[in-house]
Amino acid sequence: MKRVHIAPTLLDAQLAADALSSLGIVTHILNANAAGALGEVPFMQAQPEVWVDDDRQAARAREILAGLRNAPLRDEKICPQCGEANPGNFMSCWQCGGALPD
Numbered sequence: 001m002k003r004v005h006i007a008p009t010l011l012d013a014q015l016a017a018d019a020l021s022s023l024g025i026v027t028h029i030l031n032a033n034a035a036g037a038l039g040e041v042p043f044m045q046a047q048p049e050v051w052v053d054d055d056r057q058a059a060r061a062r063e064i065l066a067g068l069r070n071a072p073l074r075d076e077k078i079c080p081q082c083g084e085a086n087p088g089n090f091m092s093c094w095q096c097g098g099a100l101p102d
C-alpha cells in the first residue's frame with residue numbers, strides 16, 4: 001500500500017479513487033469517515049487519503065492524478081480510435097495507447 005493523494009474533501013478523494021479504479025488500479029480511501037456526514041471538518045482532523053494497493057502502481061497513479069488536476073474536464077481529449085476521454089495533457093490514450101490530437 002502506498003499513499004498517492006491527500007484530498008481536501010471526501011468527494012475529492014472519491015473522484016481520485018474512481019479515476020484510478022476505472023484504470024484498473026485498486027485503491028483504498030483512508031479517513032473516509034473523518035469528515036462527518038455533513039461535511040463539517042473540525043480543525044486538525046485527518047483528511048481523506050487515497051492509497052493504492054499495489055506499490056508498483058503508485059508512480060502511475062500519481063501521474064494520472066497530476067494529469068487530472070492539471071487538466072479540467074473541459075480540456076479533455078477524446079481518443080479518435082476508441083472514443084475514450086483523456087486528460088488534456090495526455091499525449092496518448094490511456095485506454096488504447098493511440099495518439100491524441102493536439
Ligand SMILES: [Zn+2]
Pocket residue numbers: 079080081082083084093094095096097098
Ligand atoms: Zn483510445
